[in-house]
Amino acid sequence: MTLMFIAQDRLSVSKTNMRHSRKAPDVSDILPTIRKRGVIQTLLVRPCETEGDYEIVAGARRFHAAVLVAAETGEAEPLPCRVLAAGDDAAAIEASMIENLARLDADEVTQWETFTRLVKEGREIADIAETFGLPDLTIRRVLALGNLMPRIRDLYRQEKIDRATVKHLTMASKSQQRAWLALLDDKEAYVPTGHQLKAWLLGGQSISAAHALFDVDGYKGALVADLFGDDRYFADADAFWTAQNAVIAERRDAYLEAGWSDVVIVPASERFDSWEYEKAPKRKGGRVYVDVRANGEVVFHEGYLTRAEARRAERGLPVAATEKPTRPEITSALSGYVDLHRHAAVRAAMCAHPGVALRLAVAHMIVGSPLWTVRPDSRSTRNDDVRESVEASPGEARFDEHRRAVLAVLDLSPEEPTLTGGNGDDHGLCQLFHRLLELPDSVVLDIVAVAMGETLMVGSAAVDAVGSHLDIDMADWWQADACLFELVRDREVASSLLAEIAGDVVAKANAGEKAKTVKKIARDHLEGANGRAKVERWVPRWMRFPPAAYTTRGGVASVAAAGRAIRIVPNSEAEKLAA
Numbered sequence: 001m002t003l004m005f006i007a008q009d010r011l012s013v014s015k016t017n018m019r020h021s022r023k024a025p026d027v028s029d030i031l032p033t034i035r036k037r038g039v040i041q042t043l044l045v046r047p048c049e050t051e052g053d054y055e056i057v058a059g060a061r062r063f064h065a066a067v068l069v070a071a072e073t074g075e076a077e078p079l080p081c082r083v084l085a086a087g088d089d090a091a092a093i094e095a096s097m098i099e100n101l102a103r104l105d106a107d108e109v110t111q112w113e114t115f116t117r118l119v120k121e122g123r124e125i126a127d128i129a130e131t132f133g134l135p136d137l138t139i140r141r142v143l144a145l146g147n148l149m150p151r152i153r154d155l156y157r158q159e160k161i162d163r164a165t166v167k168h169l170t171m172a173s174k175s176q177q178r179a180w181l182a183l184l185d186d187k188e189a190y191v192p193t194g195h196q197l198k199a200w201l202l203g204g205q206s207i208s209a210a211h212a213l214f215d216v217d218g219y220k221g222a223l224v225a226d227l228f229g230d231d232r233y234f235a236d237a238d239a240f241w242t243a244q245n246a247v248i249a250e251r252r253d254a255y256l257e258a259g260w261s262d263v264v265i266v267p268a269s270e271r272f273d274s275w276e277y278e279k280a281p282k283r284k285g286g287r288v289y290v291d292v293r294a295n296g297e298v299v300f301h302e303g304y305l306t307r308a309e310a311r312r313a314e315r316g317l318p319v320a321a322t323e324k325p326t327r328p329e330i331t332s333a334l335s336g337y338v339d340l341h342r343h344a345a346v347r348a349a350m351c352a353h354p355g356v357a358l359r360l361a362v363a364h365m366i367v368g369s370p371l372w373t374v375r376p377d378s379r380s381t382r383n384d385d386v387r388e389s390v391e392a393s394p395g396e397a398r399f400d401e402h403r404r405a406v407l408a409v410l411d412l413s414p415e416e417p418t419l420t421g422g423n424g425d426d427h428g429l430c431q432l433f434h435r436l437l438e439l440p441d442s443v444v445l446d447i448v449a450v451a452m453g454e455t456l457m458v459g460s461a462a463v464d465a466v467g468s469h470l471d472i473d474m475a476d477w478w479q480a481d482a483c484l485f486e487l488v489r490d491r492e493v494a495s496s497l498l499a500e501i502a503g504d505v506v507a508k509a510n511a512g513e514k515a516k517t518v519k520k521i522a523r524d525h526l527e528g529a530n531g532r533a534k535v536e537r538w539v540p541r542w543m544r545f546p547p548a549a550y551t552t553r554g555g556v557a558s559v560a561a562a563g564r565a566i567r568i569v570p571n572s573e574a575e576k577l578a579a
Contacts, residue, residue: 003042005078006054008070011045011063014055027065034065035072039079046084057084112145112153119143119275119307144170146275149177164194164423173297196373207234211296213247238333240296248290248298255288260302262287268294272301278310279303285313359436359444365451366410367422367429376418376454389483394476399453406450409443410435419447420454467545474544475537480526484540491515496550498522501535 043059056063063079070076118128128139145153147170156166169177180197183189192200209216209223209232216223221243222235234240252263260282266272272291280286286303293299305313312318330338350357364372381387390396404414410432412419422428436444456462488494494515499507502525510518521532528534541548 002083004081004083006045006081007078008063008066008076010053011043011079011081012048012053012055013060013063014046014057024064025061027061027068030061031065031068034062035069038069038077039066042080042082044084045081054081054083111142115139115142116146116275122311124307143275144273147172147273149174149181151181152177162193165197168194168197173291173293173299175297176295207237207240207296209233211298212240212244213251213298214243219243234296238336241332244296244298248292251300252288252290258282260288261285264289266291268292272299274301276306277301277304278307280305280310280313285309355441356437358448359439360433362436362444362447362451363429363433365448365455366420367425367432369426369429374455375421377456377458379458383487385483385486389481393478395478399450402446403450403454406447409439409447418454420451464546470545472545474539478539478543480523480538482523485519485523488519489515491518493550494518494522497540500541501525501538502532 039062041059041062043062044057045054045059046057047053048055066077066079115128125136125139125143145156145166148156148166152161152166152169155161161169169180172180180191180200183191212219212234216232221239223232248265252265255263264287266289272289277289280303282303284305286305289301289304291299291301350360365374368374379390381390403419406419407414407416436447439447456466488497491514495507495511495518498510498518498521501522506521506525510521513521524530524532525535526538541550
């Protein structure tokens with residue numbers, strides 16, 4: 001590698017540079033230094049076809065900053081450069097990405113664009129992983145973004161959808177992605193995200209008639225239609241798959257008769273990732289991959305070989321024969337028969353063991369499952385003062401102590417932000433269930449209390465119902481602070497608070513004062529400041545159990561009414577019901 005100084009007008013940004021196709025980069029962070037000291041760190045370049053010209057593989061931001069400085073001063077100084085050998089695109093792409101990853105954060109979509117170019121240049125997954133010091137699985141996950149439509153990748157790049165949603169969308173077919181985008185564009189529609197999206201994609205028993213390869217009108221099984229008749233669904237999933245698989249078998253035979261080398265059925269438990277394959281015509285040994293999805297959709301991918309086989313074909317070597325998948329031991333219908341009978345036996349036996357059922361319920365609350373949607377309340381607020389007030393409260397501190405103790409009992413990191421809100425992983429659920437079986441009832445009930453606390457909805461009637469049942473005195477958990485009085489903006493309410501804290505005489509004496517003055521007097525009484533008599537354990541009516549209002553304008557009493565609608569059974573009655 002040669003070190004030399006090259007004039008700015010002989011330099012241009014290479015197409016192999018990660019940031020070539022993007023708008024001019026932000027150089028505000030390095031511009032002051034380059035104005036003062038010039039470009040110190042070398043650019044990585046390689047010769048162009050035009051003699052004397054070079055293209056920048058890494059260092060585009062330094063180059064752009066230097067161009068700006070040259071425009072300001074009128075003097076374009078030559079830039080220090082390390083010169084790569086010409087012609088090796090893959091090496092140039094790697095050099096650009098390595099430098100940019102170590103310097104300016106590259107989002108996953110940009111990584112995907114670069115990794116994809118490396119794959120097209122002939123790099124294997126293992127080679128890319130070794131070059132960048134990343135696990136093979138990480139490279140595969142980034143490459144999986146290739147299954148997404150460009151608009152979805154852009155939404156992810158702009159952080160308008162989260163990682164969990166994108167992860168599940170990589171499993172979706174193009175038609176499913178289009179349907180999801182249509183929901184996203186409909187402001188009145190529910191858009192499944194995260195784990196709800198996974199359930200939506202897998203389809204369960206809701207198999208649309210649109211996915212049938214056979215003649216639906218001639219189908220003898222039951223179909224269910226919505227009220228508008230626009231969409232129809234198969235009532236019997238097993239009957240659907242019997243008919244669907246028959247057509248798949250016919251199509252497979254037709255492909256083989258047409259001269260395709262092989263037809264590979266990709267079952268719903270697996271997946272077809274286009275980035276792992278390359279197009280290959282029939283005459284060059286290309287095969288057909290039949291992508292069967294759990295929601296009933298079947299996609300036929302014609303003319304593909306694995307990348308390794310494509311490389312062999314390019315060198316004139318025979319393409320290795322594909323090992324045919326082993327036929328499963330039991331059919332789908334028999335598997336369903338076994339599963340349903342096992343399910344019936346387990347749930348019947350569990351009725352005699354409520355302690356086991358309780359532990360399984362707790363495991364579901366923490367880990368989640370396709371049939372359980374349990375997530376912690378975000379307890380969010382845009383007001384920083386409110387956030388600080390709550391975080392400093394005795395209730396928040398006490399609950400955090402319990403949460404950390406429970407995490408320790410379950411061998412989970414005490415730094416986990418929440419106990420609940422798992423990803424629905426079956427293996428994790430079973431592990432947790434067996435751990436809970438080892439714990440005594442008292443500890444399990446402690447875990448239930450924390451899980452319930454995290455998933456108790458802020459502002460709900462349930463909060464009022466439980467608080468009233470437990471006869472909670474908020475004075476034990478809260479003390480008036482500056483944040484409360486800052487949030488009180490109503491003069492009538494401020495006067496009512498003063499009357500409750502200091503008495504009617506004081507309130508009437510200050511009836512003509514501004515709300516700010518009234519609140520200051522109230523705070524002086526609570527703190528015993530400025531000669532005022534100190535008032536202990538005062539709690540505003542809104543925070544009590546049950547809550548109440550200071551005016552007739554509403555907004556508080558409705559909460560109490562909703563809370564009283566939830567009946568909490570006293571211990572004595574519960575014991576009678578259990579008996």
